[in-house]
Amino acid sequence: xxxxxxxxxxxxxSTEPRIYAMWEKGGYFxxxxxxNKPGFDPTVKPFVISIPPPNVTGELHIGHAMFVSVEDLMIxxxxxxxxxxxxxxxxxxxxxxxxxxxxxxxxxTEEVTREELGREEFVxxxxxxxxxxxxxxxxxxxxxGASCDWDRERFTLDEGLxxxxxxAFVRLYEKGLIYRGPRLINWSPGLKTAVSDLEVExxxxxxxxxYFKYKLADSDEFIPVATIRPETILGDTAVAVHPEDxxxxxxxxxxxxxxxxxxxxxxxxxxxxxxxxxxxxxxVTPGHDPNDYLxxxxxxxxxxxxxxxEAKVNENGGKYKGQDRFDARKNxxxxxxxxxxxxxxxxxxxxxxxxxxxxxxxxxxxxxxWFVKIESLAKAAxxxxxxxxxxxxxxxxxxxxxxxxxxxxxxxxSRQLWWGxxxxxxxxxxxxxxxxxxxxxxxxACGSKDIHQDEDVLDTWFSSGLWPFSTLGWPDExxxxxxxxxxxxxxxxxxxxxxxxxxxxxxxxxxxxxxxxHTVYLHGLVRDEMGRKMSKTxxxxxxxxxxxxxxxxxxxxxxxxxxxxxxxxxxxxxxxVEANRNFANKIWNAGRFVISAxxxxxxxxxxxxxxxxxxxxxxxxxxxxxxxxxxxxxxTLADSWIWARLQQLIRDVERQFQNFQYGQAGQQIxxxxxxxxxxxxVEIAKEQMKNDATQLSTVGTLxxxxxxAMRLLHPFTPFVTEExxxxxREAVGQNAILSNLAKDWPNALIVAKWPEPREPEGWxxxxxxxxxxxxxxxxxxxxxxxxxxxxxxxxxxxxxxxGAKTELLKDQSRVIASLAGLDSSLLAIHSSLAEKPKxxxxxxxxxxxxxxxxxxMVNIAEEKSRLEKDLKEAESHIERLExxxxxxxxxxxPAALVQKERDKLAAYKDTAEKIKAQLK
RNA sequence: GGGCGCUUAGCUCAGUUGGUUAGAGCACUUCGUUUACACCGAAGGGGUCGGGGGUUCGAGUCCCUCAGCGCCCACCA
Numbered sequence: 001x002x003x004x005x006x007x008x009x010x011x012x013x014s015t016e017p018r019i020y021a022m023w024e025k026g027g028y029f030x031x032x033x034x035x036n037k038p039g040f041d042p043t044v045k046p047f048v049i050s051i052p053p054p055n056v057t058g059e060l061h062i063g064h065a066m067f068v069s070v071e072d073l074m075i076x077x078x079x080x081x082x083x084x085x086x087x088x089x090x091x092x093x094x095x096x097x098x099x100x101x102x103x104x105x106x107x108x109t110e111e112v113t114r115e116e117l118g119r120e121e122f123v124x125x126x127x128x129x130x131x132x133x134x135x136x137x138x139x140x141x142x143x144x145g146a147s148c149d150w151d152r153e154r155f156t157l158d159e160g161l162x163x164x165x166x167x168a169f170v171r172l173y174e175k176g177l178i179y180r181g182p183r184l185i186n187w188s189p190g191l192k193t194a195v196s197d198l199e200v201e202x203x204x205x206x207x208x209x210x211y212f213k214y215k216l217a218d219s220d221e222f223i224p225v226a227t228i229r230p231e232t233i234l235g236d237t238a239v240a241v242h243p244e245d246x247x248x249x250x251x252x253x254x255x256x257x258x259x260x261x262x263x264x265x266x267x268x269x270x271x272x273x274x275x276x277x278x279x280x281x282x283x284v285t286p287g288h289d290p291n292d293y294l295x296x297x298x299x300x301x302x303x304x305x306x307x308x309x310e311a312k313v314n315e316n317g318g319k320y321k322g323q324d325r326f327d328a329r330k331n332x333x334x335x336x337x338x339x340x341x342x343x344x345x346x347x348x349x350x351x352x353x354x355x356x357x358x359x360x361x362x363x364x365x366x367x368x369x370w371f372v373k374i375e376s377l378a379k380a381a382x383x384x385x386x387x388x389x390x391x392x393x394x395x396x397x398x399x400x401x402x403x404x405x406x407x408x409x410x411x412x413x414s415r416q417l418w419w420g421x422x423x424x425x426x427x428x429x430x431x432x433x434x435x436x437x438x439x440x441x442x443x444x445a446c447g448s449k450d451i452h453q454d455e456d457v458l459d460t461w462f463s464s465g466l467w468p469f470s471t472l473g474w475p476d477e478x479x480x481x482x483x484x485x486x487x488x489x490x491x492x493x494x495x496x497x498x499x500x501x502x503x504x505x506x507x508x509x510x511x512x513x514x515x516x517x518h519t520v521y522l523h524g525l526v527r528d529e530m531g532r533k534m535s536k537t538x539x540x541x542x543x544x545x546x547x548x549x550x551x552x553x554x555x556x557x558x559x560x561x562x563x564x565x566x567x568x569x570x571x572x573x574x575x576x577v578e579a580n581r582n583f584a585n586k587i588w589n590a591g592r593f594v595i596s597a598x599x600x601x602x603x604x605x606x607x608x609x610x611x612x613x614x615x616x617x618x619x620x621x622x623x624x625x626x627x628x629x630x631x632x633x634x635x636t637l638a639d640s641w642i643w644a645r646l647q648q649l650i651r652d653v654e655r656q657f658q659n660f661q662y663g664q665a666g667q668q669i670x671x672x673x674x675x676x677x678x679x680x681x682v683e684i685a686k687e688q689m690k691n692d693a694t695q696l697s698t699v700g701t702l703x704x705x706x707x708x709a710m711r712l713l714h715p716f717t718p719f720v721t722e723e724x725x726x727x728x729r730e731a732v733g734q735n736a737i738l739s740n741l742a743k744d745w746p747n748a749l750i751v752a753k754w755p756e757p758r759e760p761e762g763w764x765x766x767x768x769x770x771x772x773x774x775x776x777x778x779x780x781x782x783x784x785x786x787x788x789x790x791x792x793x794x795x796x797x798x799x800x801x802x803g804a805k806t807e808l809l810k811d812q813s814r815v816i817a818s819l820a821g822l823d824s825s826l827l828a829i830h831s832s833l834a835e836k837p838k839x840x841x842x843x844x845x846x847x848x849x850x851x852x853x854x855x856x857m858v859n860i861a862e863e864k865s866r867l868e869k870d871l872k873e874a875e876s877h878i879e880r881l882e883x884x885x886x887x888x889x890x891x892x893x894p895a896a897l898v899q900k901e902r903d904k905l906a907a908y909k910d911t912a913e914k915i916k917a918q919l920k
Numbered sequence: 921g922g923g924c925g926c927u928u929a930g931c932u933c934a935g936u937u938g939g940u941u942a943g944a945g946c947a948c949u950u951c952g953u954u955u956a957c958a959c960c961g962a963a964g965g966g967g968u969c970g971g972g973g974g975u976u977c978g979a980g981u982c983c984c985u986c987a988g989c990g991c992c993c994a995c996c997a
Contacts, residue, residue, distance in 0.1 A: 009959070202994090209997085226997060240997095274996060282997050291995045350997095396924065403923070403993070494992090529932065531990085563933055563945080568925075569991085571932060579945050582959040593956035659936055667934065667944070682956075779963085786963045792952055877941080888977035889939095897939060904940070 004595045004731050010588030012552030016719045020142060023722075028750045029147045033084035035479035047083035048487035049075060050468045050517075051148065052500070053156065055094035056130055057101050060140035062526045062534060062560075062572065063493060065544040068144040069557040070523055071491045073662060075147055076715040078488075080754035086484055088471045089148035091137060093130075093157040095460040096191060096357050099419040102126045119418050126419050130155075140545065145553055145718045147750065152480075154471040156463045157421070164470035165421045165463045166437055168511055173425075173435045177373045178413075180425075180433075184286075184293045185412050187365040189311035189325075190358040193416035194369050196459060197409060198499055200362050202351040209348035210333060211279065213341045214239050217255040217264050223248060224279040224343055228350060229288075230336075231329040233259055234317040235306035238284040240295055243269035245280055259341050260332060261318050268299050288364050305366050309416075325363070370414035370423060370456065377506040378405045384505060384515045392520045393660050394567040397494060404498050413459045420457030427452060465503035468516035475511075487517045494522040494567055521660060522567050526560070529573025547577055554717035555581035561716055562666035583670060584720045587713070590678050591724035594706045595731045597689060598738060601699045636694055639701045641771035642681040644764035645672065646705050651757040653712055666716050673709050680775070681705070696737065703732055703741060708755045718750065725749040777845045784841060784852060787866075799840075799851040844870065844914045846907050867915050874912040881905040 023029060033044040049071050054064055071087065079085035102125060103114050114122045138153070154161060172178045185194045210230045213222035223239055239256050241248035248267070255264040272295055273282045286296030287305040296303055306316045313320040313328045320328040336342050353362040382405050384390045385398055392398045414423060426434040428443035428451045442449045466474070468490070472481040486508070490501060501520055508516030527533055528540040535541065547556045551574075558580040564570035649672045656665035681702075688698040707728060714721040726749070732742040746752055790796065840851040841863060881901055884890075890898055 006956095008957070010957095228997070272996085278997055284997095289995080289997085291997080294995080351994095400924070400992070407993080498993095525991095531932090565934075573932070573946090575946055576932075578959080582957095585959045586957065589957035589960090591956080596956070656936080661936060663934070664936080671944080678956085679961080683961095686954095686956095783963060786951070789951090792954085792962085880941085884977085890977080892977045893939070901940075 004599060004727055006588075006592045006595065006727060008589070008592075010552075010585045010720055010723075012554065012584065012719060013549075015723045016143070016145075016548075016553055019719050019722050020145065023147065023748065023750055024150070026748060028748060029087070029149050030151070031084040031086040031149065031484075032079075032751075035483040040479075040483075042483065044082075044084050046484050046488075047075070047078035047085045048088070048484045049086075049489050049491060050088045050471055050487055051090060052492045052496070053090045053092040053154075053464060053467060054137050054141070055097050056091040056134045056137065056155065057094065057098050058137050060137060060144075060544055062542050062544050064137075064141065065144055065556060066523055066526050066560050067492060068141055068146050069560045070521070070662070071489075072144070072146050072557075072718070073561060073715040074489055074491065074521075076718060076750065077657060077754065079147070079750070080711065080714070080752060082753075086152070087146070087148045088152050088154065089138065089141070089146070089150060090154035090467075090471060091134065091156070092460060092464055093155065093420060095415060095417050095420040095457060096193070098126060098129075099417050100191075100357070102129050102419070105129070114418065122418055130157075143548060143553060144544070145557065147718075152471070156460070156467075160473070161463060161466070161470045162421055164466050164474055165458065166424050167475040168462075168466055168507065169424055169458070170435055170437050171511065172372060177376070178370060179373065180368065180370050180414075182366055182368045183371070183412075184290055184364055185367050185369055186353070186362045187309070187311075187367060188355045188358060188360065189307075189309065189363055190360045191355065191417075192309050194367055194412055194414060195355060195357075195362070196412050196461075199356045200353045201356050202353055204349060205352045207348050207350050207352065208345050209278075210345050211343035212259065212336055213343060214256040214259075214281070214283070215341070216251065217257055221251075223251060223256060223267065223281045225281050225283045226278040227283055228348065229325075229329065230333050231313070231317075231320075231325050232285040232288050232306070233283065233332065234261060234313065234320060234328070235285045235287045235304040236265055236283050237286055237296065237301045237304055238265050238268045238299065240268050240270045240273050240282045240284050241280065242273045242275045243271065245273075245275050248281055259336050259339065266301075268295075268301075270295050270298065287366050290364055293364075303366060307363060307365060311363050369412050370454075372411040372413055374408050374410050374506075377510055378408045380509040381405055381502060381505040384509060389515045390505065390518060390520060393522065397497060397520075397522055397567060401497060401502060405502060411459075413462050414454075414456040415459055416455070417457050420460065421463055423454040423456050423458060425454040427454070461499055461503055464500055465507040466511070468504055468508060469512050485512065485516070486514045489519045489521055490517040491521045491523070493525060495525065497522065524564060524567055524569040527569050527571050529571050529575070531569070531571050542572060542574070547574070551577045551581040552584055552719070554584045554720045558583065558666060558670075558717050562663045562670065564663050566660055583674070584717060586674055586678060587710075587717070587720050588724055590673065590682065591706065591710075591728060593682055594702045595727055597685065597699050597702050598728075598731045598735050600689070601695065601735065601737060635697055635701075636684075636688060637767065637771055637774065638681060638684040638688070639694075639697055640763065640767040642676060642701065642705055644761075644767050645676050646708060647758060647760065647764060648768075650708070650712065650755045651760075654757045666713075669709065669713050669716070673713070677705060677709065700738065700741070703728065703738060707741075707745075710749060711752050711755050714749050714752075722749045725752075773846055773848070777843075777848060777850060780843050780845050781850065781852065784843060788841070796852055842867065842918050844911050844918070846911060849914055849918075864919065867919055871912055871915040871919070874908045874915065877908045878905060878912060881908065 031046065033041055033046070035042075051071065052067055058064075075085050075087045099114075102122070106112050106114065106117065106122075106125065117125065134155070138150075141148070156165075169178065186197065186200050187193075188195050207228050209226050209228060211224060211226045212230070212233075214225050215222045223241070225239060227233070236258055241252065243249075243252070251267045252269045254267050256267055257264055268284070272291065273280070282292075284292045284295050284301065286293045286301055286303040288307065293303070295301070304316050306314055307325060308314045311325045313323050313325065315321055317323075317328065320332060323331060333342070353364075354360065355362055382402060385392060385401060392401060424435060424437075424439075426436075426440055426443070428434070428446060428448040430443070430446050430448060432443045432445035432448075434440045434442075434444040434451065436444065440451065443451050463470070468487045469481060469485050472478065472485050474481055474485075490504065492501060497520075504516050508514060525533070526542075528542065530540075532538060532540055544556060555577045559572060559577045560570070562580075563576070649668060652668055653665045656662065656668070685698045685702055688694040707725070710721045710725040710728070714725075729742055729745050732738045732745075744753075785792075785796075840853040843850040843852070844867075881904060885898070885901060885905065889901075
C-alpha cells in the first residue's frame with residue numbers, strides 16, 4: 001500500500017498545465033451526447049454557450065478572464081448536472097482593430113503603407129498575421145481553464161461563417177431590408193471609413209463658441225450666428241430662425257451672404273430653432289450636421305459637402321481647398337475677422353463626437369453606404385424579451401434594451417476597409433446590381449460580363465451577430481444546429497449589450513425564426529482596486545497572465561466570481577487574489593489531511609482486523625446516503641452536524657445557481673470549507689480518529705464530505721479541486737475498507753455527478769442547533785482562558801452542570817473531551833456532572849454551567865464583575881424579547897418565528913437565573 | 921434632457937421573495953510554532969447600513985424625498 005506523500009503547499013504552477021492537458025486529452029470538453037456520433041440520444045438536454053469571440057489579434061485582459069470564469073463555471077456546472085454541455089470557442093476578425101494593427105506593423109517593419117501594398121497583398125498579409133498570432137488569445141483562454149470544445153473552434157472569416165454572412169446579406173437584400181444610398185453618416189477621417197452610431201462616443205469637452213455676422217444681401221444689417229465649427233460655414237445653405245422671433249422675422253425669405261465665399265443663401269423659418277439659445281439664429285450645414293440635414297429636407301435646401309474623406313476642405317471650400325478642417329477653421333476665422341464679420345468667441349463646454357477606435361473627432365458627412373432597415377428586426381427583438389422568450393439577468397437591463405431598440409435607427413453596415421466580409425454585390429456599367437449567394441459571372445439584369453464587386457466590407461458586428469448559429473453550421477441544417485440551437489445562455493459584459501447581444505437577437509429571430517438563446521447574463525466591468533477603469537495610460541492594468549503566474553488560475557477565477565454581482569462593476573486588487581490563493585492552499589491541505597486519514601485508517605485496521613466492520617458502506621459515490629444517519633450508532637454529534645451542514649450547503653448553492661447568484665454560492669462554499677470543515681470538523685476528527693469506536697465513521701465522513709465539497713467548488717476553482725480530488729479518489733480506491741465509497745466515482749472530477757439537493761431530514765436542524773451550542777461553549781471557554789492569560793499549553797479540567805441541555809453534553813462528552821486534548825486554546829475537560837469545584841470560574845452558556853478550576857487565577861471581585869456583565873447582557877436580551885413578544889409581533893408574525901423567539905427568551909431567562917445563583 | 925447604478929466596519933465588497941444581536945476578505949490588537957496548512961490557528965476591537973420622511977408587528981432590504989459619486993442613452997447651434 002502506497003502512502004500518499006503530497007507537498008505541503010499547493011503547486012499550481014506544475015498542476016495547472018498538467019490538469020488541463022488531462023482534461024483535453026480525456027475528451028471531457030466535448031458534449032457527452034454528440035449528434036454527429038453513434039449512440040446519440042436526442043432526448044438528452046443540451047446546454048450551450050457561444051463564447052463571445054475575442055479579437056483574433058487581441059491579448060488576454062482582465063475582461064476576458066471575467067467572461068471565461070463565468071462561462072466556464074456555467075458550463076462545468078451543467079456538465080456535472082448531466083447536460084450535454086457544449087461551449088463553442090472562436091475568435092473575431094475584428095475588422096478595424098486588426099487592420100489597424102497590421103497596418104501599423106507594416107509601417108514599422110517594412111515602411112510600407114496599406115495603399116502601397118494594394119488590397120490583395122494587404123489582405124494576404126493580414127491572414128498571415130492571423131495564422132501567426134491568432135492562437136495567442138485562445139491559448140491564453142486555455143490557461144484560464146476554459147472547458148471549450150476546441151474541435152468546434154470557429155473564426156468569423158472562416159469559409160463556413162463567410163457563407164453564413166453571405167446568406168444573411170442576400171436574404172435581407174431579397175426581402176428589401178437592405179438598401180444602398182447617400183445619407184448623412186458618421187465618418188472617421190483617420191480610418192477613412194463610415195462607422196455606425198454605436199461606434200461614436202460623445203465626450204464632454206472644452207471648446208470654443210464662435211459668434212459672427214451673417215450679412216444681409218440687400219442691406220447692411222446682419223444676423224448674429226454662433227457655431228463650434230466655423231469651417232462648416234463653407235457648407236452653409238441657409239440661416240434658420242424661429243418663425244415667431246420678432247428680432248429676425250423681418251429677414252425671413254431674404255438672402256444672406258456666406259462669409260468669404262460670397263454665396264447667397266436664404267433665411268428660413270423653422271420651429272427647430274430655439275429663440276433662447278445662442279443668438280437665436282442657426283446656420284444650416286446639411287452636409288455636415290444631422291439636425292441641419294433634417295432641416296434641409298424640410299425646406300428643400302441644397303446639400304453641400306465641403307470635406308473630403310480625410311476631412312480636408314474640398315473644391316466647395318473656395319480658397320480653403322486642401323486645408324485640414326482645423327486649419328481651415330483658423331484661417332477662415334482669421335479672414336472673417338479681417339472682414340469685420342466676427343463678433344466674439346467664448347469658451348464653451350459641449351459634447352464632442354469621437355471615434356471609439358481612433359479617438360479622433362468624427363465628422364458627419366454625406367456618403368453612399370449600405371444600410372439595414374432595422375424597424376421590423378427591432379420589433380421582433382423587442383417582443384422576444386417582452387414576452388419572456390429571452391430573459392435578461394439582471395432584469396434592469398431589459399429596460400435599457402427596450403429603450404435602445406425603441407429608438408434605433410437604420411444600421412450602416414458598410415465599412416471602407418479591406419479586412420472583412422466583402423459586400424456580395426456586383427455592379428455593371430449599366431448600373432445594375434447583382435446580389436447572389438455565389439459569385440456571379442455576369443450581370444443578372446443585362447448579362448454584362450463587365451462587372452465588379454463592391455469595394456466595401458461589412459461591419460464586424462454583422463458577422464458576429466450570426467455567431468450563435470453560424471458556428472453551428474447555419475445556413476445548413478447540420479446535426480449540430482438541430483440539436484444545439486437555440487443555445488442556452490448568452491454571457492457577456494453589459495457594455496456590448498447593443499453592439500452584439502441585441503444584434504444577435506435580431507439576427508437570430510430573422511434568420512432562424514428562433515431566439516438564439518433563452519437567457520442573457522450580463523457581468524460588470526472589472527476595475528482596479530480603487531474603482532477606476534483599467535487603462536494602459538493610467539498604468540493600473542492588472543494583467544491576468546501575471547496574476548496567474550504569481551498566484552494561480554484558481555485564485556484569479558475565484559476572485560472574479562466571488563464578491564461580484566451580476567451587472568455590477570467589480571473592483572479587483574492583488575490583495576483579493578492573494579487571499580484566494582490562500583484558499584486554494586487551504587483546500588489542498590485539507591485534502592492532504594483527509595488523504596492521510598484514509599491512509600492511516602488502512603494501517604490501523606490491518607492490525608486490528610475483525611474487531612470492526614471492515615468495509616464502509618455509508619454512502620453512494622455521489623454523496624447520497626444509503627444508510628440512515630440515526631442507524632449509524634457511531635456517528636457523533638460532529639459527524640451529524642457536518643453532514644447536515646453539507647446538505648444545507650448543497651441546497652443553498654443550488655438555489656443560488658438557479659438565481660445566477662454565483663458569487664454568493666462561492667462565498668458559502670468557501671465558508672463551509674474553511675470554517676465548518678477545516679476549523680471545526682477536521683480538528684474534532686483528529687480526536688475521534690484516535691478512538692476505535694469512531695475512527696471508521698470519522699474517516700468515512702471526512703472522505704464523503706470532502707468529496708462533495710470538491711464537487712461543489714469545482715466550477716469555481718477547477719484546477720485545485722481536480723488535483724486534490726484525484727488524490728482523494730486514489731486514496732479511497734486503494735483503501736480496502738473505503739474503496740466501496742469510490743466505486744461510482746468517474747476518472748475525473750470534471751465529469752463527476754453534481755450533488756443534488758435533498759429534502760432536509762428531520763434530525764438535521766436539531767443536530768445543527770446542538771453543535772452550535774457546543775461551539776458557543778468552546779468559544780466562551782477559549783475566551784475565558786485568553787482573558788485569564790492561561791498558557792495555551794496548560795491543561796485545565798472543566799465540569800458541566802445544568803438543565804435539560806446537559807443531557808446533550810453527557811451524550812457528546814467525547815466531543816468535548818476530544819477538543820480538550822488537541823486544541824491549543826482548549827484544555828482537558830471532564831464532562832462529568834459535578835458540583836462546583838472550589839476556586840473555579842463559572843461560565844453560563846444557554847442553560848449550561850461550566851466550571852473551570854483556575855487555581856490561583858480566580859479573583860473573586862473580577863469573577864463577580866464578569867458574571868454581572870454577562871447577566872446584564874442576558875437581561876437586556878430578556879427585556880428586548882419580552883417587549884417584542886408582547887407586541888403585535890406575537891399575533892402577526894409567522895408562528896414558527898414567534899416560537900423561536902419564545903425559545904430564545906426562555907434560554908436567556910435560564911441563563912440569567914443561573915448567573916444570579918452563582919452571584920449569591 | 922431622459923434612464924440606471926452606487927453610497928453598509930479603516931479599505932474592497934457581499935447581504936435573492938422584509939424576520940435573531942448586519943457578514944466576509946484585507947488591515948488592526950493580543951496569544952500561539954499542537955504531526956493538513958504560518959499561504960496557519962485561537963481570542964478580540966471596529967458599523968446610528970449617505971440624510972430625512974413614510975408603509976409595516978418588524979426595514980440595510982419596500983415607497984417618497986434630498987445629497988454625493990459613477991455609468992448609459994439623447995440632434996440644441
